[in-house]
Amino acid sequence: MKTRAIRHCALLGLMVVLATQTAPAAASSLEISDLFSSMESADITVKGEGAGALQMDLIHDGEKIASRNLVLDGPGTWAIRWPSMEAEEGSYDFCASLVQNHTTSKRCYNFYYGGVEPLRFDVRDFRADSRGLHLAISASDSTVVDIYYMLLEGGKAVYITREQAVPISGSYFTPIAKDYAWKQILEKGHIYDGRVKIVGLNHNQIRAFMNSFQAVDDASISETYQDETGASATVLGNSRVPFVGYLRFILYQNGSLLNITEKKTPVLLAGDDDTVEITWNGALEPGIYQLRTILLSQDGSVMDLEENVIEAEPLQKINATEMAEKSGMPAGLAALAIFIAAIIRKRR
16 A cells, blocks of 8 residues: 555656646747848737747848837737838848747848849839728739738737739739728727738749828718609718718708708618618609708718709699590509609609
8 A cells, every 4th residue: 555655646746747847838939930021111920829029120231220129919920110211232131039938039031122123023002091902013024923911900910811823914004903901890090000011932022011091981972863752872881990970961942941851871881882762841842953962970070972953843643534544444553554654754
């Protein structure tokens, strides 16, 4: 029994020692998996688990010319901007030092700035906004690239996607337009960064661009209709910030205000549309009317406006019984035919 107890205690002790020795290894440490820099900006991807800190340095001829520091709350991709500077032609190093659990790992990326280098592709224009990323690319010769689209908040990427093997063949005068719509719903008033990184794999050319934008809601009137009985407006969403607003229909005749009707719009995102309809208090008397349709946001800001004219014509009064006698149709069917004809006439 004593021997068994001794063996049991020894086994427990060995398990404690092994657990103590393997505990740090069980929690995966962070590591730098990818990094890139130009003279304007840089991005770095960290994988693994845990928290840490990053120091990033831009180095030329062995001298640090710019530095940035980040506190990491876990794995992810971050992008930073370098300060504006008058850069000299030459070789530059972007070095990132990752500190975690009192240990430091380092990785560097080298690039050349200036000089004459034949570009396989050229980004003619770039912009990020509440709808997505928009760029125009041209190429001297046909080439194939991968395009990374990034949405960042607080410097950290909240979403990254890659479009692979994109053919670029547009000339300098006819660039190819590329648009990428955000997948996330954005929060009104928040500041985001949009970043695009274009990688020419066969020729080892990488170009990256980013800009900040404040998320705003946006919508517009895409179509209107109006007649003697009422009016309608189709509203189109133009942002990944949900649009909640209302339409105001204002009816005039000879400068006199006759009617104001307001109706809330459905919640709309970019690409969504919906139609809002209203009716007047009875058919309008014959005459010429002016209709102003205004789209407003929740805070009352005017988003869009349309003005139209309504020419109200007198309705033809046809006796259904008389029509039935002449046509041989039942009176009810004749009345229905008159109604349909009136609707078709108004729509025309």
